[in-house]
Amino acid sequence: MxxxxxxxxxxxPSPSRTTASASGMASWWVVALGWLFPxxxxxxxxxxxxxxxxxxxxxxxxxxxxxxxGQIYGFNTGDVLDIxxxxxxxxxxALYFLTRAxxxxxxxxFTVMGDYGTKFLIAAGLLNLLxxxxxxxxxxxxxx
Amino acid sequence: xxxxxxxxxxxxxxxEEVGEQVRYGLVAFxxxxxxxxxxxxxxxxxxxx
Numbered sequence: 001m002x003x004x005x006x007x008x009x010x011x012x013p014s015p016s017r018t019t020a021s022a023s024g025m026a027s028w029w030v031v032a033l034g035w036l037f038p039x040x041x042x043x044x045x046x047x048x049x050x051x052x053x054x055x056x057x058x059x060x061x062x063x064x065x066x067x068x069x070g071q072i073y074g075f076n077t078g079d080v081l082d083i084x085x086x087x088x089x090x091x092x093x094a095l096y097f098l099t100r101a102x103x104x105x106x107x108x109x110f111t112v113m114g115d116y117g118t119k120f121l122i123a124a125g126l127l128n129l130l131x132x133x134x135x136x137x138x139x140x141x142x143x144x
Numbered sequence: 145x146x147x148x149x150x151x152x153x154x155x156x157x158x159x160e161e162v163g164e165q166v167r168y169g170l171v172a173f174x175x176x177x178x179x180x181x182x183x184x185x186x187x188x189x190x191x192x193x
Contacts, residue, residue: 053152057148057149058153123150127150130153130157131157134157144161
């Protein structure tokens with residue numbers, strides 16, 4: 001019996017398990033791509049229409065938010081709502097970083113439209129995150 | 145525009161089949177717009193009293 005134990009220990013992990021693990025890791029790359037570039041998660045899965053619709057929706061909402069003079073939150077450790085605002089904004093991925101790099105998104109908190117714009121920017125980020133997570137499900141075959 | 149964009153993404157992410165996605169997107173859009181109009185009327189009526 002001891003020889004059986006030795007044989008079992010020496011057996012390498014089964015190929016299916018290794019493949020599943022690799023696939024699991026790759027699926028997080030799909031999420032990262034989908035987060036960084038809106039719609040890219042679906043493009044990786046060759047879901048061109050879905051990707052295009054998500055790209056137009058997220059970029060459109062983000063652009064509207066900027067046009068309404070919404071405010072982009074920077075990283076902060078102050079008020080809880082400000083922190084959550086930053087979390088929502090950064091979910092828009094490259095759109096967030098590009099806007100920050102260009103110095104846009106200063107916002108105008110003294111107008112109602114500016115406040116709406118701020119909410120548009122956050123909503124765009126959250127929709128993007130939802131789409132990125134869904135693209136992972138498509139990649140893993142949990143969804144068509 | 146908010147309703148439109150949000151409905152599109154909700155439809156894509158929350159349903160499997162294309163037909164279901166379109167249907168869900170349309171229903172979500174109707175709820176967004178209907179809810180906004182209903183909320184507007186509610187606030188208007190509350191403001192009057």
